[in-house]
Amino acid sequence: MKEKLTFYYGSMAGGKTTRIFQMLYVLENNDQQVLVIKSAKDTKGNDEIINRQQEKRKVDILLHPNEKLLSEENIEKILVCNHIIVDEAQFLDPKQVEELWVINKKLNVGVTCFGLRSNFKADYFPGSARLFAMADEVKMIETNALCSCGSPAVFNARQIDGKFAMDGEEIEIDGKNKRITYQPLCGECFYNKVYCKDKIKKYKNK
Numbered sequence: 001m002k003e004k005l006t007f008y009y010g011s012m013a014g015g016k017t018t019r020i021f022q023m024l025y026v027l028e029n030n031d032q033q034v035l036v037i038k039s040a041k042d043t044k045g046n047d048e049i050i051n052r053q054q055e056k057r058k059v060d061i062l063l064h065p066n067e068k069l070l071s072e073e074n075i076e077k078i079l080v081c082n083h084i085i086v087d088e089a090q091f092l093d094p095k096q097v098e099e100l101w102v103i104n105k106k107l108n109v110g111v112t113c114f115g116l117r118s119n120f121k122a123d124y125f126p127g128s129a130r131l132f133a134m135a136d137e138v139k140m141i142e143t144n145a146l147c148s149c150g151s152p153a154v155f156n157a158r159q160i161d162g163k164f165a166m167d168g169e170e171i172e173i174d175g176k177n178k179r180i181t182y183q184p185l186c187g188e189c190f191y192n193k194v195y196c197k198d199k200i201k202k203y204k205n206k
């Protein structure tokens with residue numbers, strides 16, 4: 001059987017981690033050796049993945065920016081696994097996504113990545129863009145979060161001290177920076193609450 005590289009994307013609070021735990025449970029109960037990888041840019045939980053039910057799992061590889069996945073240190077773990085699960089895949093470097101693709105194609109190891117589609121400015125994260133371009137299958141997480149209006153959330157809007165913002169660093173981990181929170185929004189609400197206000201602000205500042 002040909003294994004695939006699959007990218008499941010969603011907005012924040014969209015039940016990604018719960019999906020990961022479900023998948024781990026199924027694979028490991030079928031005697032599959034699963035390698036769990038997370039980007040070190042996600043400083044929440046350090047080297048563990050934690051879902052909202054406080055279930056925990058230590059990751060096998062905490063991948064740092066510019067670090068080679070196919071390193072001597074990692075290769076032995078990769079060679080003995082049947083499946084790789086990646087959490088917070090949006091934070092991977094595009095090169096690291098390519099390495100996952102190479103592992104999948106050359107070693108026929110199934111790779112399933114979970115991550116966000118876009119950042120708070122509604123741009124692709126570099127890792128997600130590479131996954132959209134290279135994955136065999138791209139799927140939206142069906143348990144994705146809802147916007148406050150009840151529509152499915154598409155965007156991850158950032159609030160600083162409770163106000164929507166479209167400026168700032170791409171990565172600000174909520175909880176680490178106490179002023180920052182994120183809100184899942186549908187397209188229409190993102191347009192009205194974030195995009196239009198940002199344009200008005202920029203117009204006024206001219």
Ligand SMILES: [Zn+2]
Binds near residue numbers: 147185186188190
């Ligand atoms: Zn909405």
